[in-house]
Amino acid sequence: xxxxxxxxxxxxxxxxxxxxxxxxxxxxxxxxxxxxxxxxxxxxxxxxxxxxxxxxxxxxxxxxxxxxxxxxxxxxxxxxxxxxxxxxxxxxxxxxxxxxxxxxxxxxxxxxxxx
Amino acid sequence: xxxxxxxxxxxxxxxxxxxxxxxxxxxxxxxxxxxxxxxxxxxxxxxxxxxxxxxxxxxxxxxxxxxxxxxxxxxxxxxxxxxxxxxxxxxxxxxxxxxxxxxxxxxxxxxxxxxxxxx
Numbered sequence: 001x002x003x004x005x006x007x008x009x010x011x012x013x014x015x016x017x018x019x020x021x022x023x024x025x026x027x028x029x030x031x032x033x034x035x036x037x038x039x040x041x042x043x044x045x046x047x048x049x050x051x052x053x054x055x056x057x058x059x060x061x062x063x064x065x066x067x068x069x070x071x072x073x074x075x076x077x078x079x080x081x082x083x084x085x086x087x088x089x090x091x092x093x094x095x096x097x098x099x100x101x102x103x104x105x106x107x108x109x110x111x112x113x114x115x
Numbered sequence: 116x117x118x119x120x121x122x123x124x125x126x127x128x129x130x131x132x133x134x135x136x137x138x139x140x141x142x143x144x145x146x147x148x149x150x151x152x153x154x155x156x157x158x159x160x161x162x163x164x165x166x167x168x169x170x171x172x173x174x175x176x177x178x179x180x181x182x183x184x185x186x187x188x189x190x191x192x193x194x195x196x197x198x199x200x201x202x203x204x205x206x207x208x209x210x211x212x213x214x215x216x217x218x219x220x221x222x223x224x225x226x227x228x229x230x231x232x233x234x
Contacts, residue, residue, distance in 0.1 A: 045225035099222050105157030
């Protein structure tokens with residue numbers, strides 16, 4: 001079974017600065033997918049970024065990028081130029097495509113962006 | 116608009132009173148799933164469905180039932196709710212359940228959530 005760990009329950013960052021959220025996971029699979037989801041106060045789950053394990057290149061989506069270290073089983077999210085709208089709960093998630101679509105989530109990191 | 120809808124959005128009930136949370140998607144997705152979200156635990160899968168009449172247990176199925184009689188609907192049933200089922204519930208769907216080589220087929224779209232309180 002896979003496990004996903006987010007070791008930072010809460011973080012804060014000043015507006016316009018950069019913050020990195022940590023995520024580690026444990027799996028014996030070689031092919032899998034990793035995701036970061038954002039959950040703002042509205043509670044909606046929003047996909048921020050996705051990384052395929054077979055790709056060495058780190059995924060980027062505008063101000064969001066990841067640092068994927070497969071050997072270390074680490075998948076951190078970097079948010080550049082933080083904005084007030086980035087205030088949310090962030091969840092790291094793992095999916096083994098050979099085991100159906102089940103997402104295994106970490107416990108979440110609550111990010112506060114301060115003006 | 117393509118979406119996953121859940122009803123009700125908020126529900127307060129008492130122990131033992133049967134309830135159903137509905138989930139519907141208008142994207143013709145094969146795969147549907149229910150998760151519950153609890154503080155510090157993230158989201159955990161309750162049940163999932165690969166297609167009509169095909170359901171299976173996730174990580175935390177105890178105390179829940181589901182059915183998939185139509186492709187668009189996937190209700191979550193609590194026959195005898197207990198206080199430990201107080202949680203935030205999410206329904207999700209994706210185009211496919213089985214791996215097809217393109218991650219976009221398996222990307223999950225989430226509903227808005229249902230906040231359930233069992234007294």
